[in-house]
Amino acid sequence: MKHAKMQLSTETMNVGFVRKVEALSGSSVRRCFQCGKCSAGCPMRSFMEHPPNRIVRLLQLGQYERVLAGRSIWYCASCETCSTRCPNKVDLAAIMDALRKCSWDAQGPSKESLVQLANRLFIDNIKTYGRQYEMRLAAVFNVKSGQFLKDLMLGPKLITKGKLKMFHSKNKNVGEVERIFARIEEMRKKGEAE
């Protein structure tokens, strides 16, 4: 895939996908002139197979499979460095968000699973508790990711320092949070939201 020849035509360039990313991110990909400044300052560049500028380039050519096939988008730390410095105000951080959403909705065509898992647990946590419950987040992540021993040494120390709460506090708005989730899901089903 990575090195396969790119056949360009109006059919092979998925303009619809690009428009969706542009709408979600509120940022045009055509404005990018491939200067590479985004990639130059990206702290996560070395973890990515497609540097940020190439992600935009692939979008310009409507090559969404190539973008989503890699794990690059999941390595973006949302640090906003690229968006801040881009001479054309291409909001790459927002584009990354949009791409992750597309990948997420497509039930994860991306290779990266750990970040997705952490995100999912985090969001589940919100849904269940209204707030983050770090203890549970860490515990479940460790179980689900199969990394039982990970951070084993850190946990107890944090508990003694009072940093990991064994129990979560009750939040009166949990119900309301759940309803927000439900309404959004409903809107999406009806096609009222992306």
Added chain:
Amino acid sequence: MSRIGVFVCHCGENISRTVDVEKVAAAAARLSGVAYATDYKYMCSDPGQGLLKKAVAEHRLDGIVVAACSPRMHEKTFRNAAKSAGLNPFLCEMANIREHCSWVHEDREEATEKAISIVTMLVERVKKNRKLVPITVPITKRSLVIGGGIAGIQAALDIADAGHEVVLVEREPSIGGHMAQLSETFPTLDCSQCIMTPKMVDVANHPNIRLYTYSEIENVEGYIGNFQVTVRKKARSVDMDKCTGCGVCTAKCPQKKIPNSFDRDLGMRPAIYVPFPQAVPNTPVIDRANCTYFKTGKCGVCQKVCGPGAVDYEQQDELVVEPVGAIVVATGFELYDIGPKPAGSPYEGYGEFGYGTIPDVIDGLTFERLASASGPTGGKIVRPSDGKEPKQVVFIQCVGSRAREKGISYCSKICCMYTAKHTMLYHHKVHDGQAYVFFMDARTPGKNYDEFWRRSIEEEEAVYIRGMVSRLYQKGDKVVVMGSDVLVGVQVEIEADLVVLATAVQARTGADSLAQKLGISYDKYNFYSEAHAKLKPVECATAGIYLAGACQGPKDIPDTVSQASAAAAKVMTLFAKAELEREPIVAKVNERNCVACFYCKKVCPYGAVEEKEIRDRNGNLIRVVAYVNPGVCGGCGTCQATCPSKSVELDGYTDEQVIAMIDAL
């Protein structure tokens, strides 16, 4: 015995701080031939100059040395002072004891010694100086413009508007050049014809412009202010005075299938034709090579149908001599040929693009004709092979240009912009079409140019792909483009309906032979050379000849028009004077010694050396010698250093003067 005056300046303290000026003056006074020597605080001040003038009168001085600053600073000042004192200005010299002495040495003794030696050298030089008189040359206040593209048109109109006569010579049957072929023009997208034709009509109607179309330069003689130009008016076979431009002949001509080169062979024309409807003049010309009458002696239809009887099969080429004082060269450019490599061409050609054999691979100018509302398709973009509307169009930039090993190293400068324009024109006309551009850089350094290019991408949705194309080949009715996107790092393949090559801008074929007639220089690509890339960008090294437009190098219309107006301004500057006056630092030939080897002629960068025939009273040729035209000589002295028989001498820098200085060491 000479009577030289020496004036040593203190320059406030600038000189006197390190140089003992009194001692210098005293030493000068002791030199043989020095009649008067003094020192003064500020020689360039009014009293300083007064002192000099007074001394000239009182001491009957016949030479002056001012020991002061650099001659680059005040030589004019003191020569003028000498002149007003009644002395020939060229008998006044400056000894530079400031920039070359007091400011660069600290040791007073050494500096004083050096100052004395500098003054001595100049005193010895002045003794050998001769009186020189500024040269004046008369000026014929008419000018010639060669080439009737936008450059020639603009220059001609400007000069004519200034009240001077202009002779405009155009090779083709109509003026207009390339701009007449364009559809719409970057960066504003105005219609080329709309802004061009009014100017063409102005040329035709201007009382000060004499227009020769279908004409070429046969010969050029003379020099700045005084050229004699012979123009060959090619036989048009139509009497310009009688023809009313009714067009009956062209309509009736049975020969209708001749490819129209104005339309890049996309359309056809008859044998008697005007190249395009808005042509100026609107007088047809018979293409004799394709006319039945000229080939077989039969037909003669045009003559029969022509009411005013303008068709004249017997017409001959005509030579006219035009005296002019200045010449503007505006012969424009040609596009790199995508066809097979012509024999003997220094260019390699593009076999990988099919050498012009794939019908749907065209060049930019052909695309212009397709997009032009007055073009052969009425502005409908179709492909040459089957007339279908192309939905996938690939543009390839830098074809020929920037390909050192294929023959051309330079960037053609306009193709990035016109390709961007093409993608826009295409998208405006074919909404569901997709334009792709293979490019290496986007070179758009003009006012509003980069914005224009970005618009083609951001608004007209052209897909730009950074990378050159490896190969094109025909596959069914498609042209397969094998490229690569170096940003993504993968190969790219596009099955195109039409491929447009942005081919290099080249000098005109035959540009070199015109240059030789004019005696101007050209570079290895046959573009004409300006005298100085930055400071004399419109002047040729040859005085009185100026450059405008793409004949000097690739240029777009704004640059072309700017340069044309600049060239016109140069011509007007020349014509503003009654006579040409120049410094008399020019070479002279001693005809008695000259052995006619003409080494001088070979080395002279200005082409100032001519061959002069010496005849006896009966007109018999005795011998040939060199002659330096003082109107042309730039005064470099190269001829003198080269002449093996010491027969040519540069005034102001004679051997005598130089040797005198050396001997005074």
Added chain:
Amino acid sequence: MTPAKNILSYSYYPGCSLHASAQEYDVSTKGLFRQLKIGLQEVPDWICCGATPAHNVDELLSLSLCAKNFSLADRVEGDLAVSCAACFSRLKTTQHKLAANDIKRKQVEAAIDGPVSLAKPVKHLLEILAKDYGLDRLKEKVEKPLAGLKVACYYGCLLTRPPEVPELDDSEAPTIMERVIGAAGAETVAWSHRLECCGANFTLSRPGVVLKLSNEILASAKGAGADCIMVACPLCHGNLDIRQKEIEEASGTRYNMPVFYLTQLLALACGVQTSRLGLESNIVSPMGLLREKNLL
């Protein structure tokens, strides 16, 4: 909503971390504000802002959670004070986006089943201290100047970026942290990695990332001669402080670089009782350093 002259009062959104792993930030913030006599009333039953994970994959969710918090905050007087840089960024971004985009705003209104309220200014503590309260007043309150303490101010990603959202200071060359802690008498060092990313929320999923990026930050601060790092974000703190030992092991460098929340240092300088600074919760113990500088 503008508080009466001189008597400042804010509604307060601490964010999830401040109720857990960053409790010392919460404790010291409250301590400092009490000392400065600035009112601070926590928004009752605020909910999670969604942090990075939510906007990462679901912008609408992220915007809705923040918008919900705005309506909750409207029940309390005063501009909304936020201490966590990440929450601050999310809340500001939400305001920014919803003010500019009607479609998104309508979707969010549907999601929270109510109007979106954007009137209340969202302010980071730094802004409150530097602008609303004022550095001159702050200086007057300093009882124990942090003289001789060399502080590396660490902004991280979200305090200043992207420039049009937080509007806190120049996004590429901010000085607000230096000015605030400088008012407390500390010496600030010039260093290269003030704005680099620490690895942020990869702390759980990809700790390797954190080890690499945070190591570079610690090394830069150390190289510039800092005694300690000051942060305004629990995520940064987590990566630089909690993971510091791991970073040291992985890189083979010993930093022993205490990492303070800005409120810990300010409260210390303004004379808040040492026991109410949450110093015992810092993993890299700052006690030695503070004793050395005679600040305890």
Added chain:
Amino acid sequence: MHAEKVKHDFEPKIVAFVCTWCTYAGADLAGTSRMQYPSNVRVVKFPCTGRIDPVFILRAFQKGADGILVSGCHPGDCHYMAGNFHARRRFAAFRKLLEFVGVDLARLQFSWVSAAEGGKWVEVVTELTERIRAMGPLEEFKELELEECWSGKIDTPELQEAYKAIP
């Protein structure tokens, strides 16, 4: 700061043949910039290096010059377009001749100094002066009585050949 002035046993005479547009102006610039260099050099100004006849060099050696500098515009920058190219070719041939006559070529230096290169002028002059100072005076040549030869026609085969090499 002033370097301590050293007295030398031998102070060479240096003659510089320069063009007026570039090197003369460069030397002026050294002056306006108040740069310092040895005072041994004497400047003879020409419109162009193209005007510099090799004869002048021989004459100067004969008249007591110990070292000679010929300097003009950089290639391509000639005010007269090509004068310095001709000069360059001419001097290439001339060096052969000098060698033949027995002058150490180290005494003759060619360089390009533009109007903007005051510093380079100082460098070139200083280096040449120091080099010649180390070489000592040029004795052999002064004794040669070449006067007739140079002022009249050029008829030695070597000179003829040198001139033929000139394009």
